[in-house]
């Protein structure tokens with residue numbers, strides 16, 4: 292099964308993708324994570340995208356579509372894909388169709404996480420992740436079980452994203468409204484879009500997504 296998790300910054304795409312990876316053995320394809328990995332590894336691509344990402348604007352369609360294509364090449368047929376933060380423009384939506392066809396895959400479902408924009412800034416500025424394994428947390432909504440210790444790997448160091456400040460978040464949201472929200476009708480017209488209440492607590496959102504994927 293190949294699905295898209297769609298929603299504005301802070302909607303919970305990464306949080307829910309992590310859970311689907313754990314519960315269903317699917318593979319998360321987050322273009323944001325791939326770009327951050329390129330920056331961390333000091334690659335030419337990382338240097339090229341750093342300033343754009345830190346401003347909250349979108350990097351070029353060609354770059355992100357090439358990352359998705361490369362990642363699908365490494366996956367086996369039986370591994371389902373979760374597209375997280377991709378596609379984000381009409382051009383990317385079009386490229387994804389082509390890329391999926393090349394890899395003999397089809398898009399089964401698009402889950403839109405519906406959220407109240409006012410709550411998103413609080414979600415994003417409170418976010419942090421494990422510096423070692425990358426597991427995501429939130430100061431208020433999702434703290435590690437033991438303060439200061441990662442639930443998954445036991446590490447004690449955490450980090451924050453450089454684009455997780457209020458000013459950049461506003462730009463990221465404006466980009467979402469202008470360039471990403473307009474692709475929603477494409478999937479609606481194909482009859483594969485389902486909306487889920489992204490304002491519910493994390494477990495309820497996961498249960499709702501599971502219901503969608505299981506056709507309940």
Ligand code: AP5
Nearest residue numbers: 300301302303304305306322323344350376414418429432
């Ligand atoms: P990217 O990394 O994709 O960031 P984003 O879309 O802005 O989304 P976020 O990762 O901020 O939010 P999320 O929905 O994953 O929320 P999360 O689960 O973490 O992109 C970053 C940048 O890279 C872009 O600005 C752009 O420059 C570039 N880029 C990436 N892809 C691109 C593309 N395709 N094209 C062009 N440029 C691209 O949740 C947020 C917080 O809330 C967490 O702390 C979490 O614990 C908490 N939380 C989650 N769910 C809930 C809940 N239900 N209730 C309470 N708290 C919750």
Ligand code: MG
Nearest residue numbers: 304305323376
């Ligand atoms: Mg994310």
